[in-house]
Amino acid sequence: MRARRCEWRESLGAYALGQLPPDQLVGLEAHLEGCADCRAEAESLSSLSRLLPLADPSHFGPAPQPPPELADRVATTIGAERRRGRRKRRLRLGLALSGATAAVATAALAIFVLGPTDNPPDQHVTFRSLPAGVRITATLEPHTFGTEIQMYVSGVRSGTLCRVFLRGANGSRVSAGTFRYRWGDDSTAVLSSALDLSRTRAIGVHAGNRTFIAPVDVAGATAGNNSTEEDAT
Numbered sequence: 001m002r003a004r005r006c007e008w009r010e011s012l013g014a015y016a017l018g019q020l021p022p023d024q025l026v027g028l029e030a031h032l033e034g035c036a037d038c039r040a041e042a043e044s045l046s047s048l049s050r051l052l053p054l055a056d057p058s059h060f061g062p063a064p065q066p067p068p069e070l071a072d073r074v075a076t077t078i079g080a081e082r083r084r085g086r087r088k089r090r091l092r093l094g095l096a097l098s099g100a101t102a103a104v105a106t107a108a109l110a111i112f113v114l115g116p117t118d119n120p121p122d123q124h125v126t127f128r129s130l131p132a133g134v135r136i137t138a139t140l141e142p143h144t145f146g147t148e149i150q151m152y153v154s155g156v157r158s159g160t161l162c163r164v165f166l167r168g169a170n171g172s173r174v175s176a177g178t179f180r181y182r183w184g185d186d187s188t189a190v191l192s193s194a195l196d197l198s199r200t201r202a203i204g205v206h207a208g209n210r211t212f213i214a215p216v217d218v219a220g221a222t223a224g225n226n227s228t229e230e231d232a233t
């Protein structure tokens with residue numbers, strides 16, 4: 001699985017300096033409520049920003065100039081690395097071709113001995129029986145920290161705060177964070193929950209005063225055949 005960088009991370013610097021536009025400030029503060037990583041980085045940047053007024057520009061001299069021969073040394077180093085890389089690629093190709101049969105045999109033996117892995121596959125969930133014009137989908141991916149969620153919501157009122165959670169086998173809710181829906185914004189929010197995907201039985205979205213639930217079938221059947229709506233609490 002490839003790691004994804006939080007979409008709000010680039011706004012933290014402007015937030016720490018008090019320069020974030022008002023229309024983004026509300027969404028970022030709501031995101032910070034459910035994202036511990038962004039909250040910790042925002043606190044670190046805020047501490048640093050308070051030290052900036054203490055910096056005295058008069059104490060800084062002109063930037064040092066690189067030596068004239070630096071360009072030649074860099075070009076020579078790059079050329080040597082490229083030649084070394086071509087030699088390594090040719091060597092790896094020869095080893096790969098000679099060991100292809102052994103690799104296939106080893107992979108087949110591993111499958112036979114070890115059997116399938118315990119990690120469930122990615123779950124693609126489509127919420128059904130939604131109000132007219134509303135669409136909600138999600139993709140759940142297993143990770144070592146729990147479950148990553150790519151959540152897409154459209155058709156609700158612009159500015160609506162969406163709270164996402166997973167429901168375990170015992171009915172407990174585990175938060176996956178929040179995001180604020182903006183009309184016309186087709187981007188996907190990337191969230192995470194500490195609940196392991198193998199123990200997840202449903203995913204829910206609390207949007208405005210309505211909560212929508214869709215089942216997650218980790219046994220391998222199609223997820224999201226139905227969804228239910230719960231009263232706001």
